Amino acid sequence: MSDKRERILAAAEALIAHCGFHGMSMQLVAKHANVATGTIYRYFADKETLLRCVHEERLHEVSHAILQNVDTNDPGYAQFRQLWLNTMRYLQDNPDSLCYRIQYEASPLFNREEEHQINERYFKPVFEFFERGREAGLFRDMPAELLGFLALENLMLLSQKCTKGCIELDECLYQQLLDASWNAILKR
Amino acid sequence: MSDKRERILAAAEALIAHCGFHGMSMQLVAKHANVATGTIYRYFADKETLLRCVHEERLHEVSHAILQNVDTNDPGYAQFRQLWLNTMRYLQDNPDSLCYRIQYEASPLFNREEEHQINERYFKPVFEFFERGREAGLFRDMPAELLGFLALENLMLLSQKCTKGCIELDECLYQQLLDASWNAILKR
Amino acid sequence: MSDKRERILAAAEALIAHCGFHGMSMQLVAKHANVATGTIYRYFADKETLLRCVHEERLHEVSHAILQNVDTNDPGYAQFRQLWLNTMRYLQDNPDSLCYRIQYEASPLFNREEEHQINERYFKPVFEFFERGREAGLFRDMPAELLGFLALENLMLLSQKCTKGCIELDECLYQQLLDASWNAILKR
Amino acid sequence: MSDKRERILAAAEALIAHCGFHGMSMQLVAKHANVATGTIYRYFADKETLLRCVHEERLHEVSHAILQNVDTNDPGYAQFRQLWLNTMRYLQDNPDSLCYRIQYEASPLFNREEEHQINERYFKPVFEFFERGREAGLFRDMPAELLGFLALENLMLLSQKCTKGCIELDECLYQQLLDASWNAILKR
DNA sequence: GATGAATGAGCTTTCATTCAT
DNA sequence: TATGAATGAAAGCTCATTCAT
Missing domain, CATH: 1.10.357.10 (Tetracycline Repressor, domain 2)
Known part of the structure; x- marks a missing residue:
């Protein structure tokens, strides 16, 4: 069982909270969630959808x-x-x-x-x-x-x-x- | 006397209001304020300062x-x-x-x-x-x-x-x- | 007996024909051929070989x-x-x-x-x-x-x-x- | 006077000719034309337009x-x-x-x-x-x-x-x- | 054999900033 | 002062390929 989706959501939230909308990049989210960039796109169609x-x-x-x-x-x-x-x-x-x-x-x-x-x-x-x-x-x-x-x-x-x-x-x-x-x- | 400064401020404000932080770029601000991109930097040190x-x-x-x-x-x-x-x-x-x-x-x-x-x-x-x-x-x-x-x-x-x-x-x-x-x- | 190989070939051909070289991805071929991505690699060493x-x-x-x-x-x-x-x-x-x-x-x-x-x-x-x-x-x-x-x-x-x-x-x-x-x- | 536009066109042509549609990337075109990537986009709206x-x-x-x-x-x-x-x-x-x-x-x-x-x-x-x-x-x-x-x-x-x-x-x-x-x- | 989730290099494109004019 | 062409780092996103199941 994988909690990747939740980890991605949490990473995005934390990044926006601390670095603002413009300090949150998909690559950073990936890094903080400990997944590859491409993995995010298996769970969310694009950045807007993730947000x-x-x-x-x-x-x-x-x-x-x-x-x-x-x-x-x-x-x-x-x-x-x-x-x-x-x-x-x-x-x-x-x-x-x-x-x-x-x-x-x-x-x-x-x-x-x-x-x-x-x-x-x-x-x-x-x-x-x-x-x-x-x-x-x-x-x-x-x-x-x-x-x-x-x-x-x-x-x-x-x-x-x-x-x-x-x-x-x-x-x-x-x-x-x-x-x-x-x-x-x-x-x- | 020039109102360029005020035009730039207004353009930045309107763009962020309508398009969000991520929809506001310096070139767009320049276009809306009817000045050249470089001109913005004569009035404001950088983007953060402008904001x-x-x-x-x-x-x-x-x-x-x-x-x-x-x-x-x-x-x-x-x-x-x-x-x-x-x-x-x-x-x-x-x-x-x-x-x-x-x-x-x-x-x-x-x-x-x-x-x-x-x-x-x-x-x-x-x-x-x-x-x-x-x-x-x-x-x-x-x-x-x-x-x-x-x-x-x-x-x-x-x-x-x-x-x-x-x-x-x-x-x-x-x-x-x-x-x-x-x-x-x-x-x- | 399986016709997977032929389905893959046909899918690749059709995709290139209709969408061009750049519109043909291995995942798209897989989808059109109704097989898993990995399956293609059981029949063809890599993309170039497939082509x-x-x-x-x-x-x-x-x-x-x-x-x-x-x-x-x-x-x-x-x-x-x-x-x-x-x-x-x-x-x-x-x-x-x-x-x-x-x-x-x-x-x-x-x-x-x-x-x-x-x-x-x-x-x-x-x-x-x-x-x-x-x-x-x-x-x-x-x-x-x-x-x-x-x-x-x-x-x-x-x-x-x-x-x-x-x-x-x-x-x-x-x-x-x-x-x-x-x-x-x-x-x- | 600048011949950047022509250099970009020539670089794109040569790359496609020698490396195929899929071997031509905008970065490579830029490098061969001796301009920055961003510069291409001052002359051509996007890749398709360039082609x-x-x-x-x-x-x-x-x-x-x-x-x-x-x-x-x-x-x-x-x-x-x-x-x-x-x-x-x-x-x-x-x-x-x-x-x-x-x-x-x-x-x-x-x-x-x-x-x-x-x-x-x-x-x-x-x-x-x-x-x-x-x-x-x-x-x-x-x-x-x-x-x-x-x-x-x-x-x-x-x-x-x-x-x-x-x-x-x-x-x-x-x-x-x-x-x-x-x-x-x-x-x- | 077959699957498809996962990877990460590499793609197209944008954009803050600079600088010759 | 003012310009806007030029830059190149970095953005969002794709995709050939792998591998645990």
């Missing part, structure tokens, strides 16, 4: 991580708290993944269709949570995507600042940020 | 735009509101600038030192506003950078989603978002 | 086709006519074979030694016919190879023009061309 | 060479003789050009449209000669293209055989071949 696959693969992971231990029978805040903590932990624990994602999603490779498909495929339960909260009059009267964005997706840029060392968080700030997110989406 | 200059130049602009009509004698909310509206307007009116900035700041070109310098140089008044608010017990007990981030910088990703067509905003949502930002930083 | 074999194989076929129904007891013109018609029919019926042959023989793979060997091995009867005609004072006083060339081999380029659609032949032109070949080699 | 240009350029030359000293006031045979000798001399004197042409015209790069355009552009006077001869009842009742082919173009394959050393010509054979061509197209 898209990294993105999708990682979002698939994210969606798993986010939903862990979220019990739809819990009260709203408990669920939200779990979602928020899961998100934050994943972002902090996977700085390469985050750094890759921001660069990818800001690039012209990424577009509305892809965003839509990925939300549909991986993040439905998350949006349903916000949907339910809104219908229960708990959250602001906004599309679930927007609520989700304000509460969770927004954490990406914040987390990036931490990773880059621009901001340092302690336990107390952590608590405050969780609270800030909650207050942002809460109906008055 | 850094685009970033700094635009943040300089942003800082002007954000502070317009903000009167430090106004009540806190009024000042905040003005800052928020200025920020949002600039982001929406300059999608290339936004798109460039996110890509640049996610790239390895950007680091803590640069961030710090730029904040120091251009955004001091903004941070001072949040500082004062916090000291007056209005805002959460957080570093001004973090308050500023939650209230304003966070709007970048949101704005990008609009630009890419993933989210559509109407007047009502606009109002809600302003309110959400305000609630995020407000002390309970 | 040489296609050439030889086809010339072997040609020599058979050309000599069909040629009776050395017939008068000279009758024999010539049969040779000419056989040649022309084969060329028209096997456009891939023709196209391959011209490309191969124009390439540096092909040289005097190979030409000589093939003539010796497969086309002896043809040359003997021209030899006899010349000695009987019917044909020009030229080496048999040259007579054969003028009368038959020359038809290759003509046939290629037809295949590529540059020239269209009807029954009447056909007759004239046969006559032209005959007159070219005839002693005055 | 097409070599072909057109050389046919342009051929057409000049063929028509030298052909006087339309001369008798038919004199004109024909001059055309034939010109053609033969050019072919013998420019073996690379010939070898290139046969390979190119046998390849899938070459098609009816290109053939037609080139005939139209460069070989009109030649076809007109055969046209006039036919209308005067001197030549066979065939399209001028076919007469031209039988009398002149056919010499390519013959000349290739000489170049490759498969056939050797002396003055006497030369005379006979000229005569053979004349007899091939002559009306009985």
